[in-house]
Amino acid sequence: MAGWILLLVVATTLVRCSDVVKDYTPLIYEPSWVYKCVRQEGCQRSSQPHQTTPSNASSSLVFESLDHCRLICGQFGGIWPRPVFMSMGIQTVHIHPNSLRYNLNGVPAEAKELMTEMTKITSDNIRAECGGEVTAEANTSVVVYLTVKSPDLTLTWSTDEEYLLEVQTVGNNIAVLIVGETVYGARHGLESFTQLISSDRANYDDKKKCGLLLVSETKIKDRPAFRxxxxxxxxxxxxxxxxxxxxxxxxxxxxxxxxxxxxxxxxxxxxxxxxxxxxxxxxxxxxxxxxxxxxxxxxxxxxxxxxxxxxxxxxxxxxxxxxxxxxxxxxxxxxxxxxxxxxxxxxxxxxxxxxxxxxxxxxxxxxxxxxxxxxxxxxxxxxxxxxxxxxxxxxxxxxxxxxxxxxxxxxxxxxxxxxxxxxxxxxxxxxxxxxxxxxxxxxxxxxxxxxxxxxxxxxxxxxxxxxxxxxxxxxxxxxxxxxxxxxxxxxxxxxxxxxxxxxxxxxxxxxxxxxxxxxxxxxxxxxxxxxxxxxxxxxxxxxxxxxxxxxxxxxxxxxxxxxxxxxxxxxxxxxxxxxxxxxxxxxxxxxxxxxxxxxxxxxxxxxx
Missing domain, CATH: 3.20.20.80 (Glycosidases)
Known part of the structure; x- marks a missing residue:
């Protein structure tokens, strides 16, 4: 009889321990750090794992991924090399390469073939943010309007590589304006455009999905210091x-x-x-x-x-x-x-x-x-x-x-x-x-x-x-x-x-x-x-x-x-x-x- 009582006590204890484990078992087993953009410091990881999504966070400068934080944190965000002038908002919008178009009406006929090749490289580099395949959908339209002022295709020490880049967002429509003195300046503008984009894997229930985030408002004026x-x-x-x-x-x-x-x-x-x-x-x-x-x-x-x-x-x-x-x-x-x-x-x-x-x-x-x-x-x-x-x-x-x-x-x-x-x-x-x-x-x-x-x-x-x-x-x-x-x-x-x-x-x-x-x-x-x-x-x-x-x-x-x-x-x-x-x-x-x-x-x- 005493043995049965001892067994009952042990069983009851195990049930109660199970209840305790159940009460404190987190819903997500992986660490869910968030990153805050801190003025004059940069991106800082949270002191402990969170289960808070950016939409519920107390600050608009808190992000679930380091790449997202780096995208907008600081005067120049994630742009390399540092541009001459840059102003940038902190809002981002989801995009998909399939909804990305390039308008080459402002490109001279002599430069269109080379410019087209440059846009293909740009799209490939954007897809690379998600390992080559962007699996998360987005209904935002992105049109990149390219203007090249000179038909000269030579690349020498006298080539003008200056460019202007603007990103403007109205509703679900994004216009990206890139103006280059030459096709090579426009190419640099396209490179900077890719650097305004990062992958996004955190904002989906299915963590295998990968989407893209683009800074919604940006203006860059840039040129190299050395030829x-x-x-x-x-x-x-x-x-x-x-x-x-x-x-x-x-x-x-x-x-x-x-x-x-x-x-x-x-x-x-x-x-x-x-x-x-x-x-x-x-x-x-x-x-x-x-x-x-x-x-x-x-x-x-x-x-x-x-x-x-x-x-x-x-x-x-x-x-x-x-x-x-x-x-x-x-x-x-x-x-x-x-x-x-x-x-x-x-x-x-x-x-x-x-x-x-x-x-x-x-x-x-x-x-x-x-x-x-x-x-x-x-x-x-x-x-x-x-x-x-x-x-x-x-x-x-x-x-x-x-x-x-x-x-x-x-x-x-x-x-x-x-x-x-x-x-x-x-x-x-x-x-x-x-x-x-x-x-x-x-x-x-x-x-x-x-x-x-x-x-x-x-x-x-x-x-x-x-x-x-x-x-x-x-x-x-x-x-x-x-x-x-x-x-x-x-x-x-x-x-x-x-x-x-x-x-x-x-x-x-x-x-x-x-x-x-x-x-x-x-x-x-x-x-x-x-x-x-x-x-x-x-x-x-x-x-x-x-x-x-x-x-x-x-x-x-x-x-x-x-x-x-x-x-x-x-x-x-x-x-x-x-x-x-x-x-x-x-x-x-x-x-x-x-x-x-x-x-x-x-x-x-x-x-x-």
Whole structure:
């Protein structure tokens, strides 16, 4: 009998415990944080999970998703890079891509095909916010009215990239007005339009549904601070597949950067196909599958142009030229290059493998002519070419009796200044060949070319050898160097690339220092008419396609904003917008590195 009483007591206790659990079991088992936009701070996660929806919340600045909060929080919301002027409401409206239309009546006939391609990219980027498929319905009509003032489709340093963007909402109808001086300005306006949109998964009973939210009232007036906003990718030291290059250009477009500087060859490999000189890839490619065909390059040029990005091909010379050039003797042409793959490399170059073109061999210039013609045919007019020109090692040329005999016959002393004269002669001949091949391809001669800073471009020497009207100097001196300013004072146009700040490979080898995005953001190029802009550089000794995205993004975007948005805004004021950009890049298929622990991303300013 006592046993039955004990069992009854235990059963009653279990029933009562069950009642207690039932009373306190939440309806939603997942954490349901909300995010509040706090003035001067940014988006802040609630102190504890809530079951309150924004419609019942006490503040209109409380949101169920961080992306929604970032969309409208702060003066510039989620726009990257920071625009010149922006006013924005805090209300959003649900939209669907199927109800999005583009009106191109204000676009010149010459620009309509390119503008149409740009609108397709815009729609794809909008759908990417929901993983490519927007499953939540919306009955709002959105019409984007595009106006382009100029029919000019060239993308150069003189291209006007200014744009105006307005979003106006009346009932269930939204009008988006985008006016660009050129088709590329209008493209930037379309990019900003996509950044006024975020995904919405929180406001539906079915959490698998994904909708889109658009800021209902916005006005932006914007233009870049610098004409050259570039990114360099080295594809010689390690081959980077074309799909990875295109994905990188997608990131440049999202950041409104307008130059892809393609360091396509070096002494390590020559992966660029030349129709006229097939020996380059036959002797210089790592494998048959690691070659950029002429047709692939042309497709890349078109791909980049539709994203507002200009392709600049660099053939580094006369140094950094080895594998791909070592076939001369096999064809009876003599040594096209010297010091190629020297075993005692430290005497002949800065890193293995070595190789420098042979300026004493006139056949080398005939081969170079054919290569230049191929490049002129690949690039859109007016073609911009980078001639390389850095890190010539005198010891390499001095080891060749052929070169020393040639110098003696020319009256060049066999000393440093004599080798400088030889180096300058190479660039003069190469420039003449480039001009002649431009004319042969139907372009104008006397266009500007780019060249790296070097011993030849030092302020006490450059005027003797390089014409300031033809050569744009890409200065890769350390940030504290005064070489850039001295070249400006001499009248040369420059592109700023401070290697100790904007080199993405630093911190991964030797005594170099890693630059995080804040350090990269802190460098502001000098505002001067002769400073065309700057570049961030991804040298590939220690990176390939497996690590590319994380090494490049989002740090490159920090440089992108510095080149678009002049001013001394501190990095911390930009961190929330950069977090939103990172999420946007990830949605578009890139794999950007993380900025901080996710807790920091959910509490703006708390980890500074």
């Amino acid at each position: 050259h906003r570039g990114f360099l990718l080295d594809t010689s030291r390690n081959f980077i597949p074309m799909d990875d290059i295109k994905r990188t250009i997608d990131g440049l477009a999202a950041t409104k950067m307008n130059v892809f500087h393609w360091h396509v060859t070096d002494s390590h490999s020559f992966p660029l196909e030349s129709i006229r000189v097939p020996q380059f890839t036959r002797y210089g490619a790592y494998s048959p599958s690691e070659i950029y065909s002429t047709e692939e390059v042309r497709q890349l040029v078109s791909y980049a142009r539709a994203r507002g990005v200009r392709i600049i091909i660099e053939i580094d010379a006369p140094a950094h030229a080895g594998n791909g050039w070592q076939w001369g003797n096999d064809y009876g042409y003599g040594d096209l290059a010297v010091c190629v793959n020297e075993k005692k490399w430290r005497k002949f170059c800065i890193q293995p493998p070595c190789g420098q073109l042979n300026p004493a061999n006139q056949v080398m210039y005939r081969v170079l002519r054919n290569l230049y013609r191929d490049i002129a045919d690949m690039l859109p007019k007016p073609q911009l070419f980078h001639m390389g020109g850095d890190e010539v090692f005198i010891e390499c040329w001095n080891s060749s009796q052929e070169i020393k005999s040639y110098m003696a016959n020319k009256g060049f002393a066999i000393n440093q200044e004599g080798f400088m004269r030889l180096w300058a002669e190479f660039h003069a001949k190469a420039l003449q060949i480039w001009d002649e091949e431009l004319v042969a391809s139907g372009s104008k001669a006397n266009e500007s070319v780019m060249i790296w800073s070097s011993d030849l471009t030092m302020p006490d020497r450059i005027q003797k050898y390089l014409n300031k009207n033809r050569f744009v100097i890409e200065v890769w001196e350390p940030e504290e160097s005064d070489v850039l300013d001295q070249l400006i004072d001499l009248g040369y146009r420059v592109v700023d690339v401070p290697k100790d700040v904007w080199y993405l490979d630093h911190g991964f080898w030797g005594a170099t220092r890693y630059s995080n995005w804040r350090r990269m953001y802190s460098h502001q190029p000098r505002r001067h008419s002769q400073v065309l802009g700057g570049e961030v550089a991804m040298w590939s000794e220690y990176v390939d396609s497996l690590a590319l995205d994380g090494r490049v993004w989002p740090r490159t975007a920090a440089v992108g904003e510095r080149l678009w948005s002049a001013g001394a805004q501190p990095a911390e004021a930009a961190s929330a917008r950069l977090s939103r950009l990172r999420a946007r890049l990830a949605a578009r298929g890139l794999r950007p590195d993380v900025l901080a622990p996710e807790w920091c991303a959910q509490h703006d300013g708390k980890c500074s």
